[in-house]
Amino acid sequence: MELMVDAFMASLQHPRMLFSSSSSTFSSSSSSFRARESISFPCTRCHPPYQKPNLLSLNPNPHCFSISSSPTPPVVTTTTGTTLPSSTAPVLKKRTRYRKQYPGEKEGIVQEMRFVAMRLRNDSGGGEEQGEGETGRDGGKTWQPSMEGFLKYLVDSKLVFETIERIVDESTDVAHVYFRKTGLERASSLSKDLEWFSQNHIFIPRPSNPGTAYATYLSNLAEKSVPSFLCHFYNIYFAHITGGQAIGKKVSSMLLEGREPEFYRWDSDAHELLKNVQQNLNNLGEDTFVIKPPKKSHLALRMFVLIAVMICGVYICSVCVKQIGNQNMPRVVKFELTEESCSSPGIPPSESSYVHYPKPTTYSREECACTPVRFFAILSMQRSGSGWFETLLNSHVNTSSNGEIFSVKERRSNMSSIVRTLDKVYNLDWYSSASKNECTAAVGFKWMLNQGLMANHEEIVKYFDERGVYAILLFRRNLLRRLVSQLANDHDRRTKQLNGKHRAHVHSEHEANVLAMYKPTINTTELMSSLLYANECVSNALDYFKSTRHIVLYYEDLISNRTKLVDVLEFLRLPQRRLVSRHVKIHKKPLSKQVENWDDISSALKGTEYESFLNVDYRL
Incomplete structure (x- = not known):
């Protein structure tokens, strides 16, 4: 069981478990949510960049041309009816190409995450899932739960869920507001389960090194990148609801004599609660925009922009110098009165405090x-x-x-x-x-x-x-x-x-x-x-x-x-x-x-x- 916990924690920490579109869609330096500062969803496996179309292979006859045999789609060009001198190349107009959307992108961030996760799963193992009684891919036996391993799993899970719930509740970032009190919270349920084990005189271990390391990683990640943390946030709950219930049923039947742990019980339909979280993630993903830098910069344009900036800077400095020179005390007093403008004259002095x-x-x-x-x-x-x-x-x-x-x-x-x-x-x-x-x-x-x-x-x-x-x-x-x-x-x-x-x-x-x-x-x-x-x-x-x-x-x-x-x-x-x-x-x-x-x-x-x-x- 401890190996499962380690593997579960390691998979969540692995960079490939995060997701994003290619650099042409979500750029970490330019995409942002509306109503907050610029952020971007992290990239796990970026799609290969789109190749530029091959240039045309011209015939010696300037009136005719042929397309190269490259698999790249042909580029449509036009030529004038006038015969050009042999020293002048024809004018070629390159067709604008629009990138193809990634699988799941049209339906939202969550579906795109699902596609990336399933592709990683197929890459890592592929094949059909094995039955409960079959052997693993490495020839070993199917996992059998143990009380010691299950307790370690509960303790580490409690630490992780407490960490993400604390981060979401205490954060001042507006993106976290959408994910407070979702109904999926598990920390209190895990506390009840561990208390039950303790009352039955079963030793409760301390959190393991992988669990502690992952909780620390989440705390640091939440400060550095909110989108990256939200990816972990969703993946943790998704994994627990989909795969964790199978673990809970097996443990309940084999170790707990049919008692269902509180960890696997919700006050309402867990899948409906997860859908609400998915909708919030998709809403945040829709509120992103991309600013693409120009591919080419011309020297003349650069010079023009530089001169314009210099002229504007000189003008702004001259205006500021005049305003600073004309400042006097009454203006400072007027500013202070503006700060106190919220005082209501109708409130008696005894009520002011x-x-x-x-x-x-x-x-x-x-x-x-x-x-x-x-x-x-x-x-x-x-x-x-x-x-x-x-x-x-x-x-x-x-x-x-x-x-x-x-x-x-x-x-x-x-x-x-x-x-x-x-x-x-x-x-x-x-x-x-x-x-x-x-x-x-x-x-x-x-x-x-x-x-x-x-x-x-x-x-x-x-x-x-x-x-x-x-x-x-x-x-x-x-x-x-x-x-x-x-x-x-x-x-x-x-x-x-x-x-x-x-x-x-x-x-x-x-x-x-x-x-x-x-x-x-x-x-x-x-x-x-x-x-x-x-x-x-x-x-x-x-x-x-x-x-x-x-x-x-x-x-x-x-x-x-x-x-x-x-x-x-x-x-x-x-x-x-x-x-x-x-x-x-x-x-x-x-x-x-x-x-x-x-x-x-x-x-x-x-x-x-x-x-x-x-x-x-x-x-x-």
Whole structure:
């Protein structure tokens, strides 16, 4: 298996696995994508250059000529009716030739890649594929998987997929935007597989030298040549989807007793996801143009251009000297006033620290550059209605809330990582499905209390005060209902009741009814401590962030009184709009019908400060 991994990595590193057209089609010095700087797809095996047509072989008779017997197509020429002197050669007019398109070029970059790859495959081996029980071309036996080799393959694959996903997510190059969140990402699935092996007391090896070398090569390649990296990006996913599934089935049947690794499972049709990537690659390939240098340069033309450049240079220098000589202080002041032209006179001084004009590094806001933007953060706990509330905010045309960005541990590992992530979000450089094309007037995200918020609350409060961040604290009054929802969600994460997929939120009544059928059994011995801990977290959060500009909301109030959303829009200084959400509530019945051991829970909470949770409810 280790040999397969080495061979797989080596094939991806081999220069022949990249592709391009001939120098007459895509030139590395001239082709480029529109809306970005000049780039070109790399060349792996260039087509042979087109030969110039042979000249005509003239007969002694100046009125007649004959074509040479070369296989090159004939060149059509014309001669005048007047007999030319014997010392003068006839005027020949060479026919313009147009190159023939390469196989697959007409259908796009991906088909051209496929043709080159198949030709390389035929050149390297040719012949028909052999059956599973046949011997290889070298006379050896067919590959048989081993647990050690498969684990090495998973570890190296995880390193490679983490590398390409990190490059695409963190890159500021506009070409990478097309390939973020494609649905093909495999790093998280590989982490689950390796965790499963570890839980079964199977040793997980370190990445091998070929895997580490290839990951380093991809990182360096992404900085030097975006098209070359995108070639590797597509080939890696293509190879995994087409050939990797065969490996997965064989390993599953021979080593894992039928268990299918997460590495070979996707949330939707992998081939459809790959088609989307193919379309994006083709779209980028169509936006290229070629500038061909002239084949001949005449001395007279060169002299003319040189003289014209000299005259223009003298003229420009004279104009610049005059402008520099006439500069004075008022002009400098006028320039500084232009830089401050985005200030809105209608904003009171008390609001000035909460109004911002971000300048993203990944794109230009253009006509929206002077649209003021306010920063916000939704501070909440799991299963408190924050997901539903965020979809309501995102239905506003001027609001972008980017979800739980700190659910990734690396982003909250220390305060420096937290600040770096916050700056990226509030500078409008964070790309997500919630990013708006319209003029954004409010940008933020959702932050759970257990995602580094409470552990670093002092530094975060200081950051909120300095940057002018609005804090929206959203909690649930009935902590018992929250506990029931959390236990039901944990159960679905394990069982995946909806077509083998976990759904934290649903968009149809049928899906809601399926999830609501499960009735959790609550451990009464730990019930009081769980409610006390949740109540303490809410109290501490309200105390920590009371010095910031904040608003406190409760899920029950938003359900029963939609006018609370008007208060939220006024708090964020947003124009009033009707906010909508496609989320469907899952648990609608009284608590007594949603818990298996209701009598035990009722007995445990009677006479305590949480007894009201048993009876007080809200009407849906």
